Amino acid sequence: MLDRALIRTQPDLVRAGISRKGLDPTIVDRFLEADVDWRNGETVFQEKKAEVNAISKSIGQLMGQKKIEEANEAKAAAKALSDQLPVLEDAVRTAEARLLALELDFPNLPHDSTPDGRSEEDNVVVREWGQKPDLESPKAHWELGEALGLFDLPRGAKISGSGFVVYTGWGARLQRALFNYMVDHQTLRNGYREIYPPVLVNRASLIGTGNLPKFEEDLYKVDDDLYLIPTAEVPVTNLYRDEILDGADLTVKLAGFSSCFRREAGAAGKDTRGLLRIHQFDKVELVKFTKPENSYAELESLTADAESVLQALGLHYRVLELCTGDIGAKGCKCYDLEVWSPGVGRYLEISSCTNFEAYQARRANIRFRRAAGEKPEFVHILNGSGLAVPRLFSAIVESGQQPDGSVVLPEALRPYIGADRLRPA
RNA sequence: GGAGAGGUCGCAUAGUGGUCUAGUGCGCCGCACUCGAAAUGCGGUGUGGGGCAACUCACCGAGGGUUCGAAUCCCUCCCUCUCCGCCA
Secondary structure (H helix, E strand, O other): OOOHHHHHHOHHHHHHHHHHOOOOOOHHHHHHHHHHHHHHHHHHHHHHHHHHHHHHHHHHHHHHOOOHHHHHHHHHHHHHHHOOHHHHHHHHHHHHHHHHHHHHHOOOOOOOOOOOOOOHHHOEEEEEEOOOOOOOOOOOHHHHHHHHOOEEHHHHHHHOOOOOOEEOHHHHHHHHHHHHHHHHHHHHHOOOEEEOOOOEEEHHHHHHHOOOOOOHHHOOEEOOOEEEOOOOHHHHHHHHOOEEEEHHHOOEEEEEEEEEEOOOOOOOOOOOOOOOOOOEEEEEEEEEEEOHHHHHHHHHHHHHHHHHHHHHOOOOEEEEEOOOOOOOOOOOEEEEEEEEEOOOOEEEEEEEEEEOOOHHHHHHOEEEEOOOOOOOEEOEEEEEEEEEHHHHHHHHHHHOEOOOOOEEOOHHHHHHHOOOEEOOO
16 A cells, blocks of 8 residues: 555656556556545535534534424424435445555555566576585485475375475474574574464455455465465564554564465466475564664665575575566565575575565554654564575475485584484485 | 353543533643652643644444434444353
8 A cells, every 4th residue: 555645746656666567557547536536525425414413413402492393394404415415425435445446456666776677587686695505416305305205295185185295204303493493593593573373364464464455366265254374474464453553662573483375376387396386384474563764774684684594504595686577566675585406406485575665554554653742654564584494495405415315404403303414214 | 152241532431312522530741839759730642534724524343224413222243251061
């Protein structure tokens, strides 16, 4: 959601920002039209309502003075006026609904520093860390997983469906170790507050983060109007929905950890082997609520916090600055972390660190007050994975593979798993 | 799941169809008194829309309905508490 006043007063600026993302800027004109309709309707309705209210009040006084006849006359007049209200009210409601639908559909504007571009090829590599491990014909994690008995995709498909995985034996232990390790890392080392959220949320929460109404088909829905979360970002961001935070408490840094559920509709086929794209996975999500003036500095440190996990695990990765065409509708500026997975032979997206500025804060109505007595302002909200487990699993297993078929584990992980390497069963 | 009680401007509470422009207490802010503080007194103290502003409109859990008029009456839903049932 954007600032209405900005759209009204600087429509050209908004159109330009939307165009930079390669999205349709005519939404601005549709919005302005609906906005005028709504405000005009509202004015007419309010004037009529005020008239009726005035007469009603006088009726009250006449009744008090026992002037029954005059009161009855006034009643008839008020009724005649009042009968016109439903039509006007209906028009206002229709216009308001149209405006709100457009507002929820509005993309966010890119930050000036976000590089222009049409697709992922135009993303900019801003830095790399470490180097690719020297391996002769490395195996992919799905081969290693089978040989070491780490996970079972066929049985996952049997008990749930295609795209569900069962972690088994040391694989289950590794998955659990990774989860624990990352939560500890982000809370104890990087100072985030630990959050263990519900995985079922209501519609209002998904509208707050921008997943609805646009991306309904990506979500699993259950009865009672609840949805399985696609990321802990949803419940964690919505912790403060409709609240006013104390400016002195900002920046609030939260690390949510949860299972995530994605239908991945239309994603079948490409890039889906092994653990690369599954319907249920675990992830640690970092979320920050900041003052507007700090949000870009906080984006840098958030990205660094996500990177620090990969560094601690000694995994080669690179950081991309997403271009305007690849950043998505919601973000202003976004860094993707891509970890090198030698067996897959590709960099895998493992975290997207995004500054949404006030976009989500407006949708979820999350504000802060700088000092007592001052007007509340919208916070800036940022988030990023820190990190997603399955692709990290892939990178670790493939990077640590040895000629003898075993997998050497990163040192930092050994206390969590209680072994220094995984061996064939 | 069943029965009952509730949801009012930070907190607590009053308000059972027009005098509600929602009262009062606490908290908080300002001022006065004081060497300073406490106590006391006076004033202020919610959110959103519109307006440069004085100001104005809306909001009593949410949404409908009845009525000239709803915090108040009716309906649906959400949430909280108590008891019962079920259950990891």
